Structure formats: C-alpha cells, structure tokens
Amino acid sequence: xxxPLLVSTDWLAAHLGDPxxxxxxxxxxxxxxxxxxxxxxxRGHIPGAxxxxxxxxxxxxxxxxxxxxxxxxxxxxxxxxxxxxxxxxVHVIAYDDRGGAxxxxxxxxxxxxxxxxxxxxxxxxxxxxxxxxxxxxxxPRVDRAIFTPRPRPEMFVDKARVNARRGDxxxxxxDVRVPERYAGIVEPLDPQAGHIPGAKNxxxxxxxxGADDMRFRTPAELRARFEQLGAxxxxxxxxxxxxxxxxxxxxxxLQLAGFDNALLYDGSWSDWSxxxxxxxxxxxxxxxx
Numbered sequence: 001x002x003x004p005l006l007v008s009t010d011w012l013a014a015h016l017g018d019p020x021x022x023x024x025x026x027x028x029x030x031x032x033x034x035x036x037x038x039x040x041x042x043r044g045h046i047p048g049a050x051x052x053x054x055x056x057x058x059x060x061x062x063x064x065x066x067x068x069x070x071x072x073x074x075x076x077x078x079x080x081x082x083x084x085x086x087x088x089x090v091h092v093i094a095y096d097d098r099g100g101a102x103x104x105x106x107x108x109x110x111x112x113x114x115x116x117x118x119x120x121x122x123x124x125x126x127x128x129x130x131x132x133x134x135x136x137x138x139x140p141r142v143d144r145a146i147f148t149p150r151p152r153p154e155m156f157v158d159k160a161r162v163n164a165r166r167g168d169x170x171x172x173x174x175d176v177r178v179p180e181r182y183a184g185i186v187e188p189l190d191p192q193a194g195h196i197p198g199a200k201n202x203x204x205x206x207x208x209x210g211a212d213d214m215r216f217r218t219p220a221e222l223r224a225r226f227e228q229l230g231a232x233x234x235x236x237x238x239x240x241x242x243x244x245x246x247x248x249x250x251x252x253x254l255q256l257a258g259f260d261n262a263l264l265y266d267g268s269w270s271d272w273s274x275x276x277x278x279x280x281x282x283x284x285x286x287x288x289x
Contacts, residue, residue, distance in 0.1 A: 003091065005256055006122040006216060009131055012093055016047055022085055022142075023049040024094045025125070026058075028102035028245070031188065037102075044135035046095065046121075046128055050084045050142055054245060058105050066158060066267025067274075068189070068243035074149035077113055081147035086115065090145070095121035095128075099214040101204060104248035108264065114150030120252060123215040156264040159271055162238055163278060166198045170235040173199040176250045177241055177269065184282030189242060192273040194282040196240070200229050201288040204246050207253035222257035231259050240265035240272075 015021045025045045027037035041051045052058060057080035059069035072080075086092060092110060094103040100120050110118040121128070129135070157165075165171040175195045180186045182201040187193035195201070206225060209215050216222070231237055237259060241247040244266045254262040265271075272278055 003117050004119050005252055007093055007119045008122055009128050009133065012046070012121055012128075013133060018091075020089055020091055022090045022092050023047075023121075024084065024092055024103070024106055025049040025051045025096070026054065026094050026103040026106050027096045027098075027125075028054040030242075030245075037096075040097070042137060042139075044137055046125060047134060047136045048140050049095075050140065052080060052084065052094075052106055054102055054105060056080075058109055058245075067269075067271035069245055069270075071112075071156070071244070071266050072109070074113065074151055077109060078147045078149045081110070081113075081115070081149075082145050083142075085142040085145045086110070086147050087145035088115070090117065092118040093121050094118065095124040097124050097126045097214075099126075099205070099208045100124065100216075100249040100252065101246045104252050105245050107252060108155075108248035112152050112155050113147075114152065115147070123213070126214045156266045157238055159265070159267060159275065159278065162196065162240075162265050162272070165236070165238065166196060171238060172230050172234040172236070173238045173240070174202045174229065174250060175199040175240060175269075176202055176204040176247050178203055178205075179284075179288050181242070181269075183284045183287055184280075187273075190270045190273045192280050194273070194280040195269070196272055197279050197281040198286075199240070199281075200286040202226075202229055202250060203288050204241070204249050204253075206288065207250060216253060216256060219256050219258065222253050223259075226254060226257050226259060231257075235261065237262040238265050239263070240268040242268055243270040244268045 096103040184194035
C-alpha cells in the first residue's frame with residue numbers, strides 16, 4: 001500500500017474507527033509561554049488521538065546533542081512510540097494547528113527510525129474544527145506496542161557537512177525561519193542573529209495556502225516555489241530552521257513538490273550560531289519576498 005504524504009479530514013473521519021490507524025496530536029508553542037501543546041490537547045483533540053510532546057518525546061534534552069532540540073535517541077523515541085501503540089502495521093496520522101510546523105517532526109522522525117506508514121493531516125485540527133467535526137477531551141486507552149527503531153542516518157547532516165557543502169553549487173541550503181530572523185533583525189532564542197552564508201530564505205508559511213487556510217499548496221505550486229529558489233538544479237537540498245523542528249514541514253513540502261533529495265540539518269541555527277568558528281551572514285540578498 002502506498003502511504004500518502006497528506007490525508008484529508010474526510011479521509012481521517014472515515015478511518016477513525018480503524019484499529020490500524022493511530023492519530024497523533026503534536027501541538028507545540030515555542031514562543032508562547034501562556035499555553036502548552038498538552039494543555040490544548042486536554043481541552044479538546046481529534047477523537048482517539050494520542051499526544052506527543054515535542055520537547056520530551058521528539059527530542060533529547062538541550063545540548064545532549066547539537067542544538068536546542070537534538071534528535072531523540074533510539075531508546076527515547078521507541079519508548080514514546082511504543083506507549084502510543086505504534087506497531088509495524090499502524091498508519092500514523094500526525095496533526096497540529098500550525099500547518100504541520102510541529103507535526104511534521106513526528107512524520108520525519110518515524111521515517112528516520114524506519115516506520116514509513118505515516119502521513120500528515122492536511123490543515124490539521126484547524127481544518128477539522130472549521131468543518132464542525134467533533135472533538136473529545138478523554139485520553140484514549142491505547143494498547144502498548146513494541147516499536148523497534150532502525151535509524152537512517154543518511155536523512156540528516158551535521159554542521160561539519162553543512163559547512164563543507166555551503167559553497168557547493170550542487171547544494172541548496174534553505175532557511176525556513178521568518179524573514180526577520182533570517183536577516184538578523186531579531187533573534188529571540190539563539191546566541192547570534194543571522195543565517196548560514198549562502199542559505200536562501202524560504203519561510204515555512206509559504207508552503208501553505210494562506211493565513212486562514214492551513215492546508216498545503218498544490219504540488220505544482222510548491223514545485224514552482226522551490227524551483228524559483230534553485231531546487232531543480234541541485235543534487236541535494238539542506239533544510240534548517242531554529243532547532244530542527246519546523247524544517248521537517250518544508251522537507252515534506254519538498255517531497256510533495258517531487259524533490260526527494262532534502263536533508264535535515266538537525267541542529268539547525270541553534271547549533272550553528274553557538275559555534276564561534278563558523279561564519280554568520282546578516283545581509284538580505286536571499287530574503288523571501
């Protein structure tokens with residue numbers, strides 16, 4: 001069976017009772033101290049959904065690896081996936097309320113650890129609510145599974161490889177942060193402001209239909225966007241964000257557009273900007289317009 005990158009709300013509504021479908025709520029709010037993904041989950045979630053915490057389930061503790069959200073160890077991720085009942089035959093549907101900005105981290109990690117049966121809910125819980133579909137507050141009881149991680153290290157790159165490739169015309173580096181952070185105008189989290197020299201700005205919001213529609217743009221629209229940035233003419237695309245969470249959404253968008261050569265820079269800007277020996281650029285020549 002071919003697993004789609006995206007499923008619609010209609011598809012999910014028709015499959016909620018399927019024992020081989022596991023819905024995963026991955027809401028997360030980096031810069032909003034007034035709320036948490038878990039609190040929003042408890043207030044109401046798609047029926048049957050289990051909750052994944054970005055900071056504890058989908059990352060190792062800060063600085064126990066590169067950046068603010070190092071990749072989780074196989075043991076840490078396996079524990080979270082097993083608790084969520086993700087057996088080999090289970091098709092996972094991940095969602096959030098920000099166009100896949102955090103849910104795509106679970107999508108990427110499941111594939112990284114060898115579980116390809118995972119899709120993103122197009123439009124997330126935002127679209128689900130707009131359509132008047134039901135929510136629940138009860139935490140579902142899920143039978144524990146045995147998740148066996150099989151890491152695929154070829155799916156990501158570290159700062160040494162990024163530094164070695166950043167001047168290579170066969171490599172396109174995409175920075176998916178907002179333009180103000182890319183240009184070095186503001187930096188609310190990391191040691192230095194700016195971006196990796198040569199990186200082009202491709203804010204992740206540009207992969208979506210608009211501020212009022214969190215569904216992805218069509219594959220043709222996405223392909224045109226990435227080709228304009230130079231994706232057609234390179235052997236590899238390196239994608240980064242602040243700490244390796246949001247970049248996964250753009251990797252999914254690239255796959256929707258037909259580009260299967262995108263790699264995650266796992267430590268992202270939180271890793272690069274912490275190293276005083278690495279160059280930093282603050283001009284806006286490649287700023288998104």
